[in-house]
Amino acid sequence: MNEKAANDACIMIVEDEPKLAALLADYLHASGFRTSIVGNGLDVIPAIKAAPPDLVLLDLMLPGRDGTEICRELRGFSHVPVIMVTAKVEEIDRLLGLEIGADDYICKPFSPREVVARVQALLRRAAYNHDKPAPASSLVMNEDTHEATFKGQPLDLTPVEFRLLQALYQNPGRVFSREQLMGKAYSDYRIVTDRTVDTHIKNLRRKLDQVSPDYELIRSIYGLGYKFEQQP
Structure with a gap:
């Protein structure tokens, strides 16, 4: 500077x-x-x-x-x-x-x-x-309105999907276990299974892929969980 x-x-x-x-x-x-x-x-x-x-x-x-x-x-x-x-x-x-x-x-x-x-x-x-040029992912999240846009297009997210994506997006590169993501997604600490988190992640990926199918923003880390990667 x-x-x-x-x-x-x-x-x-x-x-x-x-x-x-x-x-x-x-x-x-x-x-x-x-x-x-x-x-x-x-x-x-x-x-x-x-x-x-x-x-x-x-x-x-x-x-x-x-x-x-x-x-x-x-x-x-x-x-x-x-x-x-x-x-x-x-x-x-x-x-x-x-x-x-x-x-x-x-x-x-x-x-x-x-x-x-x-x-x-x-x-x-x-x-x-x-x-630097803006990241090609151009994901914007508004916590007040629980609205998200990706490359200028609105994402129709459920509240749980929004919280999951926000947790991953705010910590790029950090691997979250399914248990950690459960805590982020459910503020009432309800008991859910790993499969429930996997289902939400699958839905998130589908909605992101509809906008940009050429890059995987949410990656699965075998045996550990998931992480968010900015598009290069």
Whole structure:
């Protein structure tokens, strides 16, 4: 990312501790970034929609609304880079699994210089990906409406199919066992068989194939489960 791009970038700091938010803003300003600060979880999504930032530093524990809920909703309409900030060490595995759509995480207490370095690195990656051609798969999922489009064509998905595809799509390359996919698909923790998951996957593949029959987006991994692969 060049110097001009860095100077043009705006970082939204979502942090309910005013002193910490101000400290982060000072360090980011010193590195050439513009900043905005939001202290209440309920205000984050409206603020992002009103003035989209180039990156969001999102605290996990916020008044009004939890950071994980915010990140999930955000991913329904935006691909803005998100660095999740957490003081809960036990949350790290889940964050690293990208189950909530975060691009990176950092644990409190942290060095403000490290935060700036993470911001710069993530923006460089985002700029590189933006300059590349869009993936041919062009799968877009909206969690708010439970609607999905593939190469501009709407997919007629059931709620279970949507949740299965979303879990796979948000974690490209990650192999999910059938048991893990059951947990993603059924929020009421009902007991279903492996064959039920296989049937849903078969239906998903059929609907994707109707749009693009020349590539297998959902791959079976023998003895393990399924994974999502972006079309090259």
